[in-house]
Amino acid sequence: MRKPCSVSALAARVSDMLRNPPAAEERVKAPDGGVRELLMALGIPGKLRGNTYLRCAIPLFARDPLQSVTKSLYPAVAKCCGCETSHVERSIRSAIDAAWQKRDENIWKLYFPADETGTVKRPTNGAFIARLAQSLEREWEETGKAAENIQNMPDSAENVRE
DSSP states (O other), X not given: OOSSOOHHHHHHHHHHHHHSOOOHHHHOOOOOTTHHHHHHHTTOOTTSHHHHHXXXXXXXXXXXXXXXXXXXXXXXXXXXXXXXXHHHHHHHHHHHHHHHHTOOHHHHHHHSOOOTTSOOOOOOHHHHHHHHHHHHHHHHHHHTOHXXXXXXXXXXXXXXXX
């Protein structure tokens, strides 16, 4: 719907959607293998673009952990999400920073090791993505869903579907 819109057009659209709700199959989103729940647990707000980019980047990195984050992964995520590569890097960094500011130390320690003083250092974008991809792979193997989740991912960052 284009903006600005008339109130009557908006009311007509809402009543149409209420009369004809989407089928259950249409409402179900593609499984992301637990990435969304993991990001929520770490405190990354869903309203940030970085959350969306991380939901795309983590499974891609899990598929090919040897790829370069800046040269392969960010461009693939940008292509997948229809934005610039620099936006991906900056948005992911901002999302990690937002979560870092409000973090629960006990949850972060589950995924990121503490140093000799017992504190968890803020991970870089690449370390964050790699660690969560590694964690998800372990979870998938434990639940027996590794083959299913990996099969639904693109072959590599270069082969992301448009």
